[in-house]
Amino acid sequence: MPLPAFLTQRHGELHVEDVSLDALARAHGTPLFVYSKAAMLQALGAYQRGLAGRAHLICYAMKANSSLAILQTLVRAGCGLDIVSGGELERALAAGCAPERIIFSGVGKTRAEMRRALAVGIGCFNVESRAELAVLDEVARAAGRRARVSIRVNPDVDARTHPYISTGLKDNKFGIAHDEVIDTYRQAAACESLDVVGIDCHIGSQITQAGPYLDALERVLDLVEAIELTGTRLHHIDFGGGLGIDYHGDTPPAADELWAKLLQRLDVRGFGDRQIMIEPGRSIVGNAGVCLTEVLYQKPGEHKNFLIVDAAMNDLPRPAMYQAYHRIEPVRSRTDTTALTWDVVGPVCESGDWLGRDRELAVQPGDVLAVLSAGAYCMSMASNYNTRGRAAEVLVDGAQATVIRQRETAADQMRLETPLP
Numbered sequence: 195m196p197l198p199a200f201l202t203q204r205h206g207e208l209h210v211e212d213v214s215l216d217a218l219a220r221a222h223g224t225p226l227f228v229y230s231k232a233a234m235l236q237a238l239g240a241y242q243r244g245l246a247g248r249a250h251l252i253c254y255a256m257k258a259n260s261s262l263a264i265l266q267t268l269v270r271a272g273c274g275l276d277i278v279s280g281g282e283l284e285r286a287l288a289a290g291c292a293p294e295r296i297i298f299s300g301v302g303k304t305r306a307e308m309r310r311a312l313a314v315g316i317g318c319f320n321v322e323s324r325a326e327l328a329v330l331d332e333v334a335r336a337a338g339r340r341a342r343v344s345i346r347v348n349p350d351v352d353a354r355t356h357p358y359i360s361t362g363l364k365d366n367k368f369g370i371a372h373d374e375v376i377d378t379y380r381q382a383a384a385c386e387s388l389d390v391v392g393i394d395c396h397i398g399s400q401i402t403q404a405g406p407y408l409d410a411l412e413r414v415l416d417l418v419e420a421i422e423l424t425g426t427r428l429h430h431i432d433f434g435g436g437l438g439i440d441y442h443g444d445t446p447p448a449a450d451e452l453w454a455k456l457l458q459r460l461d462v463r464g465f466g467d468r469q470i471m472i473e474p475g476r477s478i479v480g481n482a483g484v485c486l487t488e489v490l491y492q493k494p495g496e497h498k499n500f501l502i503v504d505a506a507m508n509d510l511p512r513p514a515m516y517q518a519y520h521r522i523e524p525v526r527s528r529t530d531t532t533a534l535t536w537d538v539v540g541p542v543c544e545s546g547d548w549l550g551r552d553r554e555l556a557v558q559p560g561d562v563l564a565v566l567s568a569g570a571y572c573m574s575m576a577s578n579y580n581t582r583g584r585a586a587e588v589l590v591d592g593a594q595a596t597v598i599r600q601r602e603t604a605a606d607q608m609r610l611e612t613p614l615p
């Protein structure tokens with residue numbers, strides 16, 4: 195099976211761009227996340243090509259990976275940012291994102307988060323409920339500011355993905371139900387401190403077909419027509435994120451090809467002049483990262499062979515959370531060991547702590563494995579469960595490797611606690 199872009203096998207050793215992963219593991223220890231700058235920029239480039247010549251703003255959904263150096267890389271390459279919390283707002287600003295290029299998504303924004311976002315002057319609030327509209331209007335009025343808003347609509351389309359990462363169906367918590375949209379826009383237009391500027395949707399994640407996007411587009415444009423009949427003109431249309439990546443033979447459409455199709459429908463329907471916003475996360479960073487982990491022990495059994503490694507569900511939560519598949523490859527191939535079928539598991543005290551099941555691997559203790567496609571929803575979901583320090587991170591650019599996050603120590607983890615006297 196082909197490797198993700200910028201990951202290559204050279205003389206039996208895996209490299210990210212021009213840097214040997216074995217050398218990085220030796221120099222910085224494991225678990226270690228390693229990202230390719232070129233892979234991120236290439237993934238972003240496909241969107242930029244797809245939207246070239248159109249008024250557009252690509253707001254990278256930073257919850258996928260919010261490390262500062264990653265944000266800086268993408269902001270410097272032209273991205274705005276899609277945030278979902280006050281913490282992400284501070285990170286976005288620290289990474290140098292212009293406030294007007296920040297959009298604020300999420301169903302549970304607090305008043306304090308709204309106040310801060312208004313004070314710095316973010317570009318748009320993606321509002322998810324009628325109750326939130328009322329609170330935002332009140333907070334903006336009290337602050338003597340105006341809030342630009344877009345309303346997240348739920349187009350009720352099936353993204354055909356895992357139920358936990360499907361967000362565009364009627365029965366989930368996201369967005370305004372289709373038949374309440376017009377009334378909600380009326381309510382928004384009547385709010386004295388809100389400027390209604392757009393509409394948005396986000397139908398799910400790891401979407402591997404164009405169909406759900408095309409369905410959502412038609413339904414959103416039906417709504418735009420109906421909303422504009424009430425006298426509110428929408429300046430932008432935001433199609434969210436959700437495009438999938440190849441984890442294990444998945445074949446999502448390329449971003450530029452997907453956008454060629456979507457733009458054609460936008461033009462046919464007469465909305466080609468609107469600013470297009472998108473919020474891609476996984477498809478920008480997912481296949482730009484790997485997680486290196488060292489094999490600690492082999493534990494062969496009657497029915498299962500366990501390979502115990504030093505990365506765990508606290509570093510790579512996706513298998514435990516979504517039964518997700520990540521490819522696992524040795525960073526150096528061995529010819530002196532026969533391959534066996536292993537369940538690759540971490541040291542955490544939970545049966546859910548596995549990284550891969552039934553993997554054919556020729557390995558010995560001390561060898562380093564690369565868990566592939568680990569750029570999105572891994573480090574940003576990492577926890578300290580079992581008082582395990584979060585991993586270090588390295589960004590590779592050509593032959594240069596830069597540590598962008600140090601390994602977290604036990605002292606770091608205890609810093610905010612107050613022991614009893």
Ligand SMILES: *Cc1c(COP(=O)(O)O)cnc(C)c1O
Nearest residue numbers: 255299399435436473474475476
């Ligand atoms: C998570 C999220 C995204 C990004 O989704 P990806 O699948 O990572 O592209 C975009 N918009 C919203 C509102 C989200 O919640």
